[in-house]
Amino acid sequence: MTWRTVHIKESEYIRLKLDNLEISKQGNIFYIPLSDISVIILEGNHTTITTKLLSRLSKYNILVVICDDRYMPTGMYYSYGNFHRTAKRAQQQAAWEKRLKADIWKQVVKQKIRNQIDFMSSIIKDSERIHIMEEMYRQVRAGDETNREGHAAKLYFNALYGLDFTREKTCIENIAMNFGYSIIRSAMARMAAGQGLLLMLGVFHRNEYNAFNLVDDLMEPFRPLMDHWIHRVVLGKEEYLSYESRLEIIDFMNQPMEYKGKRSTVDQVMQKYVKSFVTAMEEGKVELLHPVSINDLVREN
Structure with missing residues (x-):
C-alpha cells in the first residue's frame, strides 16, 4: 500500500527513471520508488514534467496536485478508468x-x-x-x-x-x-x-x-x-x-x-x-x- 506524500518545490524537472520518480533540484538528483507514492504536490512555476512520467503515474494511481503562485492547490491530475469494472x-x-x-x-x-x-x-x-x-x-x-x-x-x-x-x-x-x-x-x-x-x-x-x-x-x-x-x-x-x-x-x-x-x-x-x-x-x-x-x-x- 502506498504511503508517501511527496512535496516538490521549485525543482528543475521530474521524470521517470526505471519505475522511480527522478527529481532534479539545485544540481541534486533524488529518486523515489513510484510504488511508495500516493500523492505528489508541485509548487513553483519552472518544473518540467514528462508525458512518460504522467502515463506511469496514472498506472500507479498516483495523484499530482499543482499549486498556484499563492501555494494553494489549484488543479490535479489523477488516474481515470483503471478500475476493472x-x-x-x-x-x-x-x-x-x-x-x-x-x-x-x-x-x-x-x-x-x-x-x-x-x-x-x-x-x-x-x-x-x-x-x-x-x-x-x-x-x-x-x-x-x-x-x-x-x-x-x-x-x-x-x-x-x-x-x-x-x-x-x-x-x-x-x-x-x-x-x-x-x-x-x-x-x-x-x-x-x-x-x-x-x-x-x-x-x-x-x-x-x-x-x-x-x-x-x-x-x-x-x-x-x-x-x-x-x-x-x-x-x-x-x-x-x-x-x-x-x-x-x-x-x-x-x-x-x-x-x-x-x-x-x-x-x-x-x-x-x-x-x-x-x-x-x-x-x-x-x-x-x-x-x-x-x-x-x-x-x-
Whole structure:
C-alpha cells in the first residue's frame, strides 16, 4: 500500500527513471520508488514534467496536485478508468435510489457534526454551545432537509474563532483551512476515482459546475480532523502560512489513526472509508458506512 506524500518545490524537472520518480533540484538528483507514492504536490512555476512520467503515474494511481503562485492547490491530475469494472460501477452509481442517497447523506452529516463537537469539546469549555451542537446532531434528518450541517458549521466556527469570523475572512485560520481542505479533497478524488466512481455524481452535492460533487460529499467527516491538525501544528505559531507550515499540513495525511480496530494512516483510512461507502451503496445498507471519528486519531506527542 502506498504511503508517501511527496512535496516538490521549485525543482528543475521530474521524470521517470526505471519505475522511480527522478527529481532534479539545485544540481541534486533524488529518486523515489513510484510504488511508495500516493500523492505528489508541485509548487513553483519552472518544473518540467514528462508525458512518460504522467502515463506511469496514472498506472500507479498516483495523484499530482499543482499549486498556484499563492501555494494553494489549484488543479490535479489523477488516474481515470483503471478500475476493472468502471462501466458497471458507473451504471450502478447513476441508478442509486434517491432514498438511499438521502439516508447516506444523513450519516455523513452526523459523522461531521460529531467530529466538530468532539474537537470543540477538547479546546472549549462552553457547555451551552456544545449542548446546542448536540441537539443539532440529534435533529439531522434524511437528506439533512433542515440544513443542520450549515447551522452547526456556523456555531462551530464562531465558537472556535469568534463571532466576527466568516469563512470568507482573510486570516491565517482560513488560509490554513483552505490549504488543508484542498489536500484532503485532492486525496479523496484519488480514492474515489480508484474505485471507479464518477466524481461529478454526488449523493448530496449536485452543482452542475462542480466536477467533484461526490468528493465534496465524502470528505465532509474529515474536515474537523484537519481543523484539529491545523489547530495543533499551525495556529498560534505564525501569522502567515509558511513553507514549513504547509509541509506540516500535508503531513496530516501520514498521521496514525485507528479504523475498524486496526492502526492505519489518515490516507489509508480515507481509502477504506471510500470502500465502505461503495459497499453501503451497492448493498443498500447505510450502516455499512463505517464511521470516521476524530477520537481515532492517535495522539503520540
